[in-house]
Amino acid sequence: MARPRSDSPLLFEIAEKPDFSIERRALASGEWPVAGLDEAGRGPLAGPVVAAAVILDPDRIPDGLDDSKRLTALQRDQLFDNILATALAVSLSSIAASGIDRINILRASLEAMRRALAGLSVTPRLALADGRDVPPGLCCPGRALVKGDQRSQSIAAASIVAKVTRDRMMERCGLADQRYGFEAHMGYATERHREAIVLHGPIARWHRVSFAPFKEGIQESVQAVFPSPAE
Structure with a gap:
């Protein structure tokens, strides 16, 4: 038996592409x-x-x-x-x-x-x-x-x-600072970017120090990027 079709519209009806x-x-x-x-x-x-x-x-x-x-x-x-x-x-x-x-x-x-x-x-x-x-x-x-x-x-x-x-x-x-690879990841938390932050630290006025991993402390960032080997 076929399931009856609902008369209720979708909460958000989003077209395949935006229109005017x-x-x-x-x-x-x-x-x-x-x-x-x-x-x-x-x-x-x-x-x-x-x-x-x-x-x-x-x-x-x-x-x-x-x-x-x-x-x-x-x-x-x-x-x-x-x-x-x-x-x-x-x-x-x-x-x-x-x-x-x-x-x-x-x-x-x-x-x-x-x-x-x-x-x-x-x-x-x-x-x-x-x-x-x-x-x-x-x-x-x-x-x-x-x-x-x-x-x-x-x-x-x-x-x-x-x-x-x-x-x-x-x-x-x-181009201004080639250590971080901003042109590749646009500032997102990629592995390369996080490793560069650990190695070189954040850049004043460029990095958002209120974001993780900065507010969590640099030591936690080091452990996240370079985890300790299993004993």
Whole structure:
């Protein structure tokens, strides 16, 4: 006997790729321009958190917009150029590791998004923010969208701009100090990065010393990377 089909909709119906439907509904209701907000770099041990705000031109939306994590580096670079060439407005903001240590990563991410929105050359009427939280102090009404970079093309565009910008910043850090390999791991807690931290210690204002393994103590980091041999 076939199982009856449920009449209940899914809690979060996420399309295969983001579209412009949320923005078009806002446009129809007079809430335009709409800005997408997203950030890159919440999880790494080093480097800034970078946020972007993007207002797309409804008539010139780049093909292939998606969550930046689902794109290759080449696709992100190409879309980055297309977004900057076609969007009505783009703005970026970043908060360094020292700022993250001072106010914590969640607050730093939300503050970076607020600053990015405030820096737009076109005043938005609505902001769509990726995640569960609307950044406080926005210059317009805001709406949080869980997995927003997979639902809204405006947020997807912001995720690409933020990701490409942060990666390029970390590549420059790798050129400035070649001991840590920032250009390879972008500051994330890879084995190579953790080993470099043990050997050379953290870099002031580059590493987030409020994050593990720093707050756990360097000795625990040494044991994690170079465990003692079994007796």
